[in-house]
Amino acid sequence: MNTIATSSPLRSLIAAAIFSAVASGFSAASLASDDTDVPQLVVKYGDLDLSSPQGATALYRRIGYAAEQVCPNLQSAAVSLQGQARACIHKAIADAVIKVNQPALFTEYNARNSSPLPVMVAAGQAR
Numbered sequence: 001m002n003t004i005a006t007s008s009p010l011r012s013l014i015a016a017a018i019f020s021a022v023a024s025g026f027s028a029a030s031l032a033s034d035d036t037d038v039p040q041l042v043v044k045y046g047d048l049d050l051s052s053p054q055g056a057t058a059l060y061r062r063i064g065y066a067a068e069q070v071c072p073n074l075q076s077a078a079v080s081l082q083g084q085a086r087a088c089i090h091k092a093i094a095d096a097v098i099k100v101n102q103p104a105l106f107t108e109y110n111a112r113n114s115s116p117l118p119v120m121v122a123a124g125q126a127r
Helices: 008-036 053-070 079-100 103-112 120-124
Strands: none
């Protein structure tokens, strides 16, 4: 029987090198798809007071409408694609809320969704 005996540290080094190469390939593909594959629509909100609940609600509605425009249509999508359409809309809204980074908008999002976004992200970042 032909076997090659390698030392344990050498095996660990080879395994770590292979894992690192594979992991970096996945992260590069993930970063590329995040920026280029996601359709976007600009939502203007300069006319809104985002420190008020009313302003946050108005912006949340605008964001939701924009998400419905760029994601597949739930009504015309086949049943098998409706889950993907809902996920697209949910992700688009969550990403926009994070990007705007206003506490009242986080509060509005969290009131409407079962998986809340952390409000401290908005409060903890300096402008």
